[in-house]
Amino acid sequence: MAKEKKAPRPRAQTPKGFRDYFGTEVTERAHMLHTIAGVYHRYGFEALESSAVETVEALGKFLPDVDRPNEGVFAWEDDDDGWVALRYDLTAPLARVYAQHRNDLPTPYRRYAMGPVWRNEKPGPGRFRQFYQCDADTVGAPSVAADAEICAMLSDTLEEVGIPRGDYLVRVNNRKVLNGVLETMGLSDDAQQQAVLRTIDKFDKVGESGVRELLGKGRLDASGAYIDGVGLSDDQAAPVLAFLTSKGTDAGATLANLRAAIGGSAIGAEGVDELEQIATLLDAGGYGSTRIEIDPSVVRGLGYYTGPVFEAELTFEILDEKGRKRQFGSVSGGGRYDDLVKRFTGQSVPATGVSIGVDRLLAALRAKGRIGGTAQGPVVVTVMDKDRMADYQAMVAELRNAGIRAEVYLGNPKNFGNQLKYADKRESPVAVIEGGDEKDRGVVQIKDLILGAKLAQSASLEEWKERPSQYEVPRDQLVAKVREILSQWA
């Protein structure tokens, strides 16, 4: 008879594209979300938390056209609701929430939401299938004052999380201006319009001359492959290039250039007027061009949004993984999308909003050394005599009641060296020692571990022998002495 096979042990492994976050990675993010929520709240936005799971029908973008509709989303079939999926952003759920609860919500409805979203995409370096978004949207406000407000709030938010003025720029563009340009060009063919939109999207990468080639005959790309062009003449392409490069020395010059680029288009003029109103409103609020500027070279999202679009960029340089200097780039984007609620209700509802990439913003602050480093660990009360655990617990209770982070060593206390190694691994600033001798004399030993580590690196034997990093104090001065040492390293 064949021997029964023993079940193999399960692998202890996160699914591909997912990861665990430890310690300060978690608390720094929580702190940032808390700060951002504070700004959003001050602007009158209300918190909303919808569930992670939505019906595929409500999410909309990924309706099932095959048996398994999991293109881009994580989806499964539920007994009660048919196909459901994890949300892939926070905007699609907002449209569902607004449609579902619109009779109870104020109009306009300002809301913010923060939390993980999930994408069923191939993971890559730094790209995960679960990541945080932090959104603010105003639903039901047609006025560009709502867009201007979002831009001002984005600017305030960046400063409040630690990006100083000058290190960021919120850039604003408008889809309607581009529509005006397309109208002026006489491009009525939808396929050709789409081709122009796709080309504009490459402006960031290939620049003005690249876009000119791609709008015309085509272009050899860096890999040597030939990319077919849209086939416009130079004259036809001129308005697009005029649009993309119309940024002047100030908002007035930019707006004048844009008016030239749109020719006689009515929708284009509406777009330029909107940008002008936004600039005026922001100036009145103290958000001048060092913080927010009109910039027609913002092309990300022009295909998706219906009116103003915004992008926040960090303007300082960091070193990339290969040690090359590069600008940090975009940390946030948004714009006006006026048709999202209509899917549900049939009525058009104007909406505008922004999404902040919290994880990218944290990476930026880390790259600049503004957060990160190692957080201070707890004071460790060592265990010299395991029958006196109650004494040690009383010590940590005293320290904690004084607001000091502290713990008693809970591993096997036999080997004292292991206890100090543990304190080291925990980045503990202070260790407390009370052996039988100390107990009898009513004292405790307090080791300043940070000073100890410094001495170990640089002190002479003489200095070392004097052990100036360890203090003996009466038991009732435990809290005071620990506090004194901590205050030196705060």
Added chain:
Amino acid sequence: MAKEKKAPRPRAQTPKGFRDYFGTEVTERAHMLHTIAGVYHRYGFEALESSAVETVEALGKFLPDVDRPNEGVFAWEDDDDGWVALRYDLTAPLARVYAQHRNDLPTPYRRYAMGPVWRNEKPGPGRFRQFYQCDADTVGAPSVAADAEICAMLSDTLEEVGIPRGDYLVRVNNRKVLNGVLETMGLSDDAQQQAVLRTIDKFDKVGESGVRELLGKGRLDASGAYIDGVGLSDDQAAPVLAFLTSKGTDAGATLANLRAAIGGSAIGAEGVDELEQIATLLDAGGYGSTRIEIDPSVVRGLGYYTGPVFEAELTFEILDEKGRKRQFGSVSGGGRYDDLVKRFTGQSVPATGVSIGVDRLLAALRAKGRIGGTAQGPVVVTVMDKDRMADYQAMVAELRNAGIRAEVYLGNPKNFGNQLKYADKRESPVAVIEGGDEKDRGVVQIKDLILGAKLAQSASLEEWKERPSQYEVPRDQLVAKVREILSQWA
């Protein structure tokens, strides 16, 4: 030819068993999680955030024995990882994380985690398929000092979130004592042991006499159905009842009763010793029996855990949905589980921890009126002249820069009544008005909406006419006057 059918509009509906959380529901929970994290941190615990998605293999409890292994969990098949699922608690992921990262983690490893978990169960009133948990666990510490620490931390946490001493009790029991009782009874038959465990679990509901009947011949339940008993004689059942009812007037009396109940069992004696050590450690830390007590009637989780078990109960009464008084009951539970990591590594790793039901705790604080009520809305700057939006934006910018929550009205400003209705819906404390006349005279009107509402309810016509709830102040005193009004209602 048949007319093409128009696609029906999607339903704007959360999936069954899920819900949306608005405004203070979100911020009060965030505030509570922040407070709890602060206590956990002070105790030396480190934050951990694992992903919502785990392989079904790693989650373990729900291995696929059918084509679709979604009993109790939300699971789907992934191209890369086979069956994956949403986590159903925070303990199973901890075991996976510890096994995966154990070489980089300190031992013992104290960690806390907070976030949503998902259960694929039939939803009911107040029971949702996504809810928050907030856990703290110590992995790698065999000593009951770790269990005592968890109990102390639980007590501190409850007080810090707003449950005063006297309104809660942390109750501690020990599975080993029960094992000793079963040993004394000579119950070696596994099926009979399981039947006794299941019966003990009903002690909360049916009380001493009910358990006696169920351990013996059986019992008529409230619905009139007859429940078969385990079939023990009264003599055999006696030790179980002695165990369950062994709580004395103080810890010493309880422990003495327990020693009697376990007879000569070695494992039972170990359990009683552990409870005694826990009581001693907690006393030393200042956690006397008004906060934490040994209570052998704690039966929840006795089947699941391997050593000490704990439960936090709120002892005050609330009115249930039918207006009847009842004790609020349990908000947290935990205990020692020593074999969870072993599945992955083959090595036994001792662990103990606690889970706080954050949503239940919030419900308790709301029932006591300690949180909730309506949060104050923003100051609303009304729009009297839509061409002067920049003026109004400048006002809100001033107010926000002074730290005051404020917004400009972004709906259609034509109907002023709608603006005040909006302010009312937003629970705004103050509305600001600046029409053309005020602009010319360099003043603004400031309406105290809270006082206005009070007057509207109770004032005489004379009082009302004097309009004492509206003030005219110079434009440059806007912030000062708003702050003065807000300070009265803070």
